[in-house]
Amino acid sequence: MSLVPVEVERNTSIAVEEMYDKKINIPGFLVSTTKATVNMVLIYSEKPATVAGTFTCNQVKAAPVKLTKKRIKSGLAQAIIINSGNANACTGRQGEKDAKEMTALVAKGLKIPEKYTLVCSTGIIGEPLPMGDIRNGIKKLLSSLKPVGWEEAAKAIMTTDTFPKIVFKKGKINDTVFSLLGFAKGAGMIMPNMATMLAFFLTDIAIAHKPLSVIFKKIVSQTFNRISVDGDTSTNDTALILANGYAKNRILEKVHPVFEECLFEVASELAKMIVMDGEGASKFITIEIHGAPSIKAAEKIASTLANSLLVKTAIYGGDPNWGRIMAAIGRSGIKFDPKKIDIYFGNLCLVKSGIGQGKEDEAKKYLTQKEINIKIYFHRGNKTITWYACDLTPEYVKLNAYYRT
Numbered sequence: 001m002s003l004v005p006v007e008v009e010r011n012t013s014i015a016v017e018e019m020y021d022k023k024i025n026i027p028g029f030l031v032s033t034t035k036a037t038v039n040m041v042l043i044y045s046e047k048p049a050t051v052a053g054t055f056t057c058n059q060v061k062a063a064p065v066k067l068t069k070k071r072i073k074s075g076l077a078q079a080i081i082i083n084s085g086n087a088n089a090c091t092g093r094q095g096e097k098d099a100k101e102m103t104a105l106v107a108k109g110l111k112i113p114e115k116y117t118l119v120c121s122t123g124i125i126g127e128p129l130p131m132g133d134i135r136n137g138i139k140k141l142l143s144s145l146k147p148v149g150w151e152e153a154a155k156a157i158m159t160t161d162t163f164p165k166i167v168f169k170k171g172k173i174n175d176t177v178f179s180l181l182g183f184a185k186g187a188g189m190i191m192p193n194m195a196t197m198l199a200f201f202l203t204d205i206a207i208a209h210k211p212l213s214v215i216f217k218k219i220v221s222q223t224f225n226r227i228s229v230d231g232d233t234s235t236n237d238t239a240l241i242l243a244n245g246y247a248k249n250r251i252l253e254k255v256h257p258v259f260e261e262c263l264f265e266v267a268s269e270l271a272k273m274i275v276m277d278g279e280g281a282s283k284f285i286t287i288e289i290h291g292a293p294s295i296k297a298a299e300k301i302a303s304t305l306a307n308s309l310l311v312k313t314a315i316y317g318g319d320p321n322w323g324r325i326m327a328a329i330g331r332s333g334i335k336f337d338p339k340k341i342d343i344y345f346g347n348l349c350l351v352k353s354g355i356g357q358g359k360e361d362e363a364k365k366y367l368t369q370k371e372i373n374i375k376i377y378f379h380r381g382n383k384t385i386t387w388y389a390c391d392l393t394p395e396y397v398k399l400n401a402y403y404r405t
Contacts, residue, residue, distance in 0.1 A: 103117035287374050302385060
């Protein structure tokens, strides 16, 4: 089932109880949530699960990122302890000790190997964790694990988000039905490159580590790596997937197309939600690149457009200033012939062969919509990609001028 809000504006009250099925559960997984100085979530697999992940490419990596990145190399994990409100980034050796202590407390309470316990944090950078509250929170989490409550977990990891982001789907391979749950947080500092702010995927399918790692990285590259809110990359970006095998299918030694499609759909919907919830955003922008010489070139062009302040502000103001789009393409670093460029707003051809078509009035009407589709045709190859972004509004400036990150 699709849970993507068609139109979501900032500060809109969303009836979560109506949007999400409170009976969602994934066989073999338990969850608990607690709220204190920092909100906390514990995810537990009743047996070791195959794990894969992607992480921030920012050179400044938070302590939990470094620890979790190291531990997933074993290919197995059983628990994830998450906190929001404090990133535990730029906190030196004490931050590293605190991250490790969090996993040690969870491992001891669950009676599992510490090496199978992962940690993720998000929030303010540069402040030490309130370990007294963290320790008390972990005690509460350990005593309240249950198979339902994923919606509460999605809400608990939010920071500047205005709505929880969660998607649940089922798939079938031969005679085996499997479940896949994904939930994420993120509204600002979104230009990930190897992850998103925080995203967690849980499935009961049985799959070997290598194919899971391969497909997860591929899906992340096609979804979370093709979104942008503001062009900033966090110190804490992490995306993890756990597969515990409770579906009892024959272990997948290679990627099955049904599982790949299911994973792509869940990740894609979450990625769109993050952009829809972009800080201060009023419009959701889809950027399509057609006829590019390579995927890499298409991604570079789309990324440049998605992060252009002039393009984003023009979309916000309803100004069909296609010259800003052409200029952004020109500075992308990709060689092309300007005389072959076509630019469309929806189905309206605004530029043909590099020349404006004099349809600005029609384009202005189009830009009053909440969802904008920009299509660029290069006629230099056969590669096509889609990227998601949002406009830049005064609300983004206000929010980030006074919110300490």
